[in-house]
Amino acid sequence: MASSFELNAEIRQDKGKGASRRLRRDNKVPAVLYGAGQEAVSLTLQHNTLIHNLENEAFYSHILTVNIGGKVEKAVLKDLQRHPYKPSLIHVDLLRINENEKLRMHVPVHFIGEDVSVGVKAGGVVSHLANDVEVSCLPKDLPEFIEADMTDVVLDATLHLSDLKLPAGVELVALAHDHDLSVAAIHMPKIVAEVETDAPVAPENGDVEAEGEDA
Secondary structure, eight states: OOOOEEEEEEEOOOOSHHHHHHHHHTTEEEEEEEETTEEEEEEEEEHHHHHHHHTSGGGGGSOEEEEETTEEEEEEEEEEEEOSSSSOEEEEEEEEOOTTSOEEEEEEEEEEOOTTOHHHHTTOEEEEOOSEEEEEEOGGGOOSOEEEEOTTOOTTEEEEGGGSOOOTTOEEHHHHTTOOOEEEEEEOOOOOOOOOOOOOOOOOGGGOOOTTOOO
């Protein structure tokens, strides 16, 4: 994975709604780190740093380095609560990882080959039916994204999960449960028929007879 992300965190002693509101006023975000058979730890993160990292798609599917008072933890972003109408964060859940245990994560799908696709060259348009897929793998094998190659997809055909090429050590959770879901399809664009009106069509000037003129 090309990108790396580090978060500086502090142990959070005060809990409850009042304490969380105070943190947010100080431009901080309450968070919790849990998992890997260890106790959950309440943390405080810097709001602006999180907002900046969230602008990068890779942040959602990367192993994060969390520095807690000199102790380093490895985790992934598991859940994120945003304010309903303000551009701010309310709470963050971080899942601690075990390097020897598989984890399940949603990673984005990147579509390639659309401009040279067989179906597109035949006049079709691509419809994206999935923006991300859930994968299962060891932390070291966690991909930044999964590619969906549309190059050989013909007109009126669908690309399924089983058509995706996966990195070594990565499995798709849906396929493990025999759910070969659709990822994208190519179809002819819908043509909207012109609505005919009953309004009379004005005649050509040469076809108009002057009123009162004898035939």
